[in-house]
Amino acid sequence: MKKQICLLTVSVSLIFCACNDTVTPEETAFNQVEDGHLTTIVCDEAALNCGGSTFVGKGTETVTSDKLCSSDYILDVEYTPIYDNVKLLSSSATGNPTSYEELRDYIECYDEVSFVEYEILSVYSPQEAVEITGEDFFLTSTTLYLANIYYDLMNDESVDMTVNIAKVGISGSQIESDPVYLVGQKLAAPVFNIGSSWCIALPEMTYSIYTINDIEFAYHISHENIRLTDDSLENLDMNLQTSEEFVVTSTVNNPVNYTQKSTIADLSEFIREDWSKRGYRLLNFDAVVDFDIQSGEAEVIDNAVLE
Amino acid sequence: MTIVSFYTVKTFAHSVSDCGYKHSVSTTHWDIYEDSVHWGSYNTALTVDCGLFEGTSFETYINNAVSKWNAATFNGSDLMTMKIDNTSVSAIFRSKTSAQISAVCGSSAWAITYRAGAVIDSSGYQHYSTNAESIAIWVNWNDVLKDKSTTAKTHVPLHELGHVIGLKDIPATVSTNSYLMCNEFGSSAAPTSITTADKQGAAVILGQHTSHSFTYSQYSSTAHKKTCSICGVYQYYTHTYNSNGVCIYCGYTSG
Ligand SMILES: [Zn+2]
Ligand SMILES: [Zn+2]
Numbered sequence: 238m239k240k241q242i243c244l245l246t247v248s249v250s251l252i253f254c255a256c257n258d259t260v261t262p263e264e265t266a267f268n269q270v271e272d273g274h275l276t277t278i279v280c281d282e283a284a285l286n287c288g289g290s291t292f293v294g295k296g297t298e299t300v301t302s303d304k305l306c307s308s309d310y311i312l313d314v315e316y317t318p319i320y321d322n323v324k325l326l327s328s329s330a331t332g333n334p335t336s337y338e339e340l341r342d343y344i345e346c347y348d349e350v351s352f353v354e355y356e357i358l359s360v361y362s363p364q365e366a367v368e369i370t371g372e373d374f375f376l377t378s379t380t381l382y383l384a385n386i387y388y389d390l391m392n393d394e395s396v397d398m399t400v401n402i403a404k405v406g407i408s409g410s411q412i413e414s415d416p417v418y419l420v421g422q423k424l425a426a427p428v429f430n431i432g433s434s435w436c437i438a439l440p441e442m443t444y445s446i447y448t449i450n451d452i453e454f455a456y457h458i459s460h461e462n463i464r465l466t467d468d469s470l471e472n473l474d475m476n477l478q479t480s481e482e483f484v485v486t487s488t489v490n491n492p493v494n495y496t497q498k499s500t501i502a503d504l505s506e507f508i509r510e511d512w513s514k515r516g517y518r519l520l521n522f523d524a525v526v527d528f529d530i531q532s533g534e535a536e537v538i539d540n541a542v543l544e
Numbered sequence: 545m546t547i548v549s550f551y552t553v554k555t556f557a558h559s560v561s562d563c564g565y566k567h568s569v570s571t572t573h574w575d576i577y578e579d580s581v582h583w584g585s586y587n588t589a590l591t592v593d594c595g596l597f598e599g600t601s602f603e604t605y606i607n608n609a610v611s612k613w614n615a616a617t618f619n620g621s622d623l624m625t626m627k628i629d630n631t632s633v634s635a636i637f638r639s640k641t642s643a644q645i646s647a648v649c650g651s652s653a654w655a656i657t658y659r660a661g662a663v664i665d666s667s668g669y670q671h672y673s674t675n676a677e678s679i680a681i682w683v684n685w686n687d688v689l690k691d692k693s694t695t696a697k698t699h700v701p702l703h704e705l706g707h708v709i710g711l712k713d714i715p716a717t718v719s720t721n722s723y724l725m726c727n728e729f730g731s732s733a734a735p736t737s738i739t740t741a742d743k744q745g746a747a748v749i750l751g752q753h754t755s756h757s758f759t760y761s762q763y764s765s766t767a768h769k770k771t772c773s774i775c776g777v778y779q780y781y782t783h784t785y786n787s788n789g790v791c792i793y794c795g796y797t798s799g
C-alpha cells in the first residue's frame with residue numbers, strides 16, 4: 238500500500254490524473270484554484286481516495302502516540318542465509334564515536350543530511366564496484382549494493398531514487414553482528430553523498446525495517462553505544478525481547494545483533510526534532526541529479542578473505 | 545583497528561613464547577595482532593611518507609609522531625628507527641573522507657590503519673608494496689580531524705604508527721586513555737605519548753626481546769607474581785622461603 242502512496246506523492250502530476258475521478262468536490266475545487274500546481278497536501282488527500290486506505294504519515298502522532306506494548310509486536314522473521322563460516326572481524330578505529338553526541342561530528346561533516354528508508358535491490362561484484370566507484374576497497378573489505386530509496390523520513394514523504402550504497406563486509410569476512418545484506422532487505426539510515434557514484438549509510442545509525450501488525454518498526458543494527466533516548470517519545474526505546482536480539486539474515490555464523498527497538502514514527506520524529514534544532518540542512522531530493530546507475534547483478538561474491 | 549589490521553579475529557591465538565605465562569591485554573596493557581602482521585625488526589628502519597599531507601599543517605603532527613617513535617627507548621636500548629622518507633616507504637599517510645573510512649571500517653573514525661595491500665613475507669612481516677594501497681594510514685582530516693583539538697591531532701599519527709608496528713587497540717574496558725593504543729576515549733583526552741606498556745609491546749614485536757627478565761611482587765600469603773619487565777607476561781608461583789622465613793624472590797615474610 239505504501240508503495241502506491243509513494244508513487245503518488247512523488248510523481249504528483251503523472252499520477253494525479255489517474256486519481257481524478259475519485260477526488261472529492263472540495264478537493265477538485267482546490268485543485269482548480271491551484272491550477273495544476275498541486276501541493277503535497279492535495280496529493281496526500283488524493284492518495285487517500287485512490288488507494289481506499291487510510292494514509293497515515295510516518296511522523297504523525299495518529300498511529301503511535303500511545304505507548305505500545307513491545308511484546309504485542311515481536312519480530313518473527315526467517316531469512317534464507319547464503320553464507321556460513323565467515324571470518325568475523327571486530328571493528329575498531331581511532332576516535333570512533335562512543336555516543337550519539339559524539340556521532341554528531343560525523344553527521345555535521347556532510348553538507349546536507351537525510352534519513353531515509355531503502356531496499357536492497359542487488360549486489361555488485363567486486364570488479365563492477367571498483368569500476369563504478371574507482372575505490373579498491375571493494376576488492377577486499379566492502380560490498381556495493383544497488384538500492385532503492387523509497388521514503389524520505391525527514392520530509393515524511395515518498396521518494397524514488399536508485400543509489401549505490403557501500404557497506405563494510407564481504408562474503409568471506411564481515412564485522413561481527415553486522416552481516417552483509419540480502420537482496421530485499423529494508424533498511425533505514427542517514428544516507429550521505431546521494432547522487433554520487435556511491436554513497437554511504439551512517440553505520441552507527443542503520444536500522445532494519447520490519448512491519449509487525451501493520452506498524453513499522455526500526456531495529457538498530459549493532460553499535461550499542463549509539464542508543465537514542467527521549468522521555469517524550471514512548472516508542473523510541475522499546476523493550477527489546479530476547480528472541481529479537483539476534484537474527485540470522487545472510488550469514489549463519491554471523492547473526493545480526495539488534496540493540497534497540499523503536500517505531501519508525503518515533504525514531505524519525507526524534508531525528509527530525511534533533512536535527513532541525515541543530516539547523517542541519519536537509520537534502521532536497523528534487524535537486525539531486527540522478528546518477529547514471531548501472532544495473533547490478535545479484536552475484537555471489539567468492540570467498541575472498543581480507544588478507 | 546583494521547580491516548585487515550584494525551579488525552582482528554575474535555579468538556585469541558597470539559602467544560609470545562609464553563611457556564605457561566599469562567599474557568592478556570588487561571594485565572600487559574599492550575596487545576599484538578594475532579595474525580602477527582607487523583613491522584620487521586628494530587634494525588630495519590620504518591620509513592614514513594607524508595603523502596599529500598606534505599606541506600600541510602598535519603605534516604607537523606606526522607613529523608612529531610615519527611620523531612617520538614624514533615627517539616623512544618626501552619630497557620636501556622633504542623627501540624627502533626623510524627624516519628620520514630618519501631622515496632622508500634614503509635607506510636604512507638592518506639587523506640580520506642568520512643564516507644571512505646565508514647565504508648571500510650563500519651564505523652565513523654578520525655583515522656584507521658589500512659593494510660589491505662601490504663605484502664606479507666614468510667616471517668609474517670609486512671612490507672609496503674608500491675602497486676597497492678599497501679600500508680596506509682587513512683586520516684579523516686578535512687571532514688573531522690582538522691577541527692579537533694591539538695591533543696587529538698597529536699594522538700592520531702602516533703597511535704596509527706603504533707598499528708603499523710603491529711600494536712593492537714586497547715579496549716575501553718581495560719582503559720580509555722592511559723596508553724597510546726587506547727582508542728575509545730569517551731570524555732577522556734586522547735593520549736599523546738608512548739607509554740612504557742606501548743614500548744613493551746613494540747619491543748616484543750620488533751624482536752628486541754629474546755629472554756624474559758622477571759621481577760617479583762607479593763601476590764598473596766602463599767604466592768608471588770612473577771612478571772617480565774620487558775614484555776609483561778606473568779605467572780603466579782608459591783613463595784620460596786630462606787631460613788629466616790623470607791621469600792627469596794619477593795621478600796614476603798611468612799607469618
Ligand atoms: Zn587503533
Ligand atoms: Zn618477557
Ligand SMILES: [Zn+2]
Nearest residue numbers: 768783791794
Ligand atoms: Zn614470594
